[in-house]
Amino acid sequence: MSNAISRAYKLFLKGYSLRAIAKIFKIPKSTLSYKFRKAYGADYAEQRNHWGLIPIIQEYTNDKSLSAKDRQQIRDWMNQNFNQIIESEKAHLDKPLYTNRKLQQLTELECSYRKGDWRSLFENTLTSTY
Structure with a gap:
């Protein structure tokens, strides 16, 4: 190869x-x-695991609230541990992990709630009824 x-x-x-x-x-x-x-x-x-660890790591590397140094450290860590990450991805293809963006999309789709994620919706519902 x-x-x-x-x-x-x-x-x-x-x-x-x-x-x-x-x-x-x-x-x-x-x-x-x-x-x-x-x-x-x-x-x-x-x-290729579309719902695994790699998209989550990539979300962090694109996060503008982190410093450039922090984002570079995350990229370096990913490159150093890439083979281990891929082996873990292959072993857990049936167990999805969701990025914050995907959680927000699912919340909007399933709950029609645009102000936050489903956890805050659930917490707001619980606290408002008592």
Whole structure:
């Protein structure tokens, strides 16, 4: 397996789309998909956990309330521990973790509550009835 394909697959597991990776490596998307199937199996796409730890870490690295130094430390930690994170992701594909953004979207969708998340809605409901 070539080093470029393993780097590309690492980006895929981090959440990059095939199209974005194909642009980065300047190869056709279909070739990239073929190489991934050949190297990682026909179910290579199923190995990416959309509701795992990586999106949560990425949410922190994009958080403007953290200092640039803190965000860089989080990125460095993720890169140093990437293989362990991926193994954990693969082992827990059936156990979703939600980012704060996703929790807010679910609250708005399920409860029509835009002022906070479902926990604050629940707490407000409990305290207002007593």
